[in-house]
Amino acid sequence: MSQYTFGTGSMFAAATSDATGATIALPTPVKFGELQDVGIDISRDIKMLYGQNNMPVAIGGGKMKFDFKAKYARIAGRVFNDLFFGGTMTAGTLTGVYNDLDGRVVPATPFQVTVVPPQSGTFDRDLGVLDDTGMPLVRVASAPAAGQYSVSAVGVYTFNTASSGKTVFINYTYTATAANSKKIALVTQAMGDVPTFGVDLAVKFGGKQMNWRFPNCVSSKLSFDPKQDDFSQVGFDFSCFADPLGNIGYIITAE
Template structure:
């Protein structure tokens, strides 16, 4: 008797990119901290009736293999290659949500936040008065009380606000050899990245495996919670490869 226990181990291996081009030497991507995987195989059935209540023949129509994986490890290559299939670059786009604050000085009335990791300021995300909790208003020039300007990462405030403590939040970019980023382009409908999916479920010296040679993602969901880990969900469907193969499965017994 063979049993299955646990979530198993799931890999995705990219076949084609967003334009339908074959990917040379794709790197297998593991769905880390896997929570669960579902593989639902279903068929349409057509029933032939005569004058009696029950069918005299049943034929199988269209079939469908729908899959869903829930996992906790966020990987740039998985999202970039298997979902969007577009160019990925090394680099960081991140943000600073300021909870420390800085006091507006009495000379230049300017504050230049120190960007982490020798990065470059990218976008203003607002300024909050640390005492009142009220946001300051961004203006083009000559700020007055409760206002500020920003240019090239330098924040300038009104002389009347000298001594006020403010929280400054912003986005920044930085170079990296490990971090991933991708700008998703609005490509033509039809083509989409395809990939191979392999689910391996070992238990008690035995195993069950499903190999789907051609898959296409239909949905990626990411929901956050106040006091829990985010568990993204990745939906995909399997279809036939060039040889007409849809699935290979194997069990120890």
């Protein structure tokens, strides 16, 4: 008998070529973790032939296309890089953002605060300073006046005497060593070539499984939607194309 499926199932992909069109000899598969939604649209153009009457005398099929839309919650740099950007991904260096929510008091002379980045990190770049009313201070090169500050390359913030004893909120970026960190270099590329990948989708219910396999795919859209009070989700849209022998893929059902 025919089967049912329930839930989003499991989806995997592995890049087969990078953004330059170079073949990836040993693809590394990646799972779309915490898959939330999958939409598969298979459509074709219909061409109708009319004579003198108001009903078609023949109907033919035109172009077909396979479009997928997926949403998932577990962030994986390899999906971003291998399947969409097709660039370079390096491991080991974390670039973090320190968003100061606690504040710190500006001491007396010399009115300086030295930031200490988390994870024994190194100060990288200033992201601004707020006073205790939430107003931003103005950055200057040196000798700050009231309502101003300066910052050195190593993260030493200097304030005016008017800020002494007041609370300021210092925001900045930093770098740190982190084995599980992945950095994706986003660079402009020539139009034409695009990363290609294969996709496997398996959905099941009641001991039966339905499998979709498409070995030649390209992604048209990657979206990311942080929310105020909910988990972020990644949107990933892609389409499939035929190999040199005209094969698109296959669908397997348990009947």
